[in-house]
């Protein structure tokens with residue numbers, strides 16, 4: 209095989225690679241709210257289409273976009289979720305966080321927790337009381353499960369949370385870009 213054959217081969221193989229996702233750029237929650245509103249109708253149409261897909265196939269697509277997006281986007285350059293949406297706290301979260309601060313769970317609740325309009329436990333300030341000025345989490349190893357799971361784009365059965373994820377486009381630049389990318393598929 210001479211070099212021209214190699215050129216053809218490489219060109220052909222590159223052609224077969226899936227197109228790269230657009231690099232995620234940071235956006236403020238205000239910008240994301242505006243963009244999500246502007247694209248509401250087309251995103252709703254996309255959701256209708258995604259609901260008809262095989263669940264496993266959709267998970268594969270979303271997980272791969274999740275990996276690609278977070279390979280270049282650093283949550284430390286964002287922290288929108290920690291600043292604007294409090295995680296729902298379960299008993300285990302409160303016990304773990306209280307232990308982290310060597311406090312009794314009841315004392316931890318008094319100092320850091322309130323109940324929201326749905327009766328769920330949430331932190332009593334926004335931004336989160338444990339968010340540091342450089343966007344690091346003061347309790348990272350002990351953070352609530354909801355913080356570990358957010359933005360849910362690497363979970364299975366993504367079809368179950370399409371509506372919630374559409375809402376998350378208003379907060380998370382990665383989720384917003386994943387939906388935009390799915391529109392091109």
Ligand code: SF4
Pocket residue numbers: 282283284286287288289290358359379380381382383
């Ligand atoms: S999960 Fe999303 S909203 Fe939260 S810090 Fe990372 S990119 Fe930002």
Ligand code: SF4
Pocket residue numbers: 289290295336337338339340344345346347348351352355
């Ligand atoms: S506990 Fe940590 S990860 Fe969770 S909202 Fe607060 S700062 Fe963010």
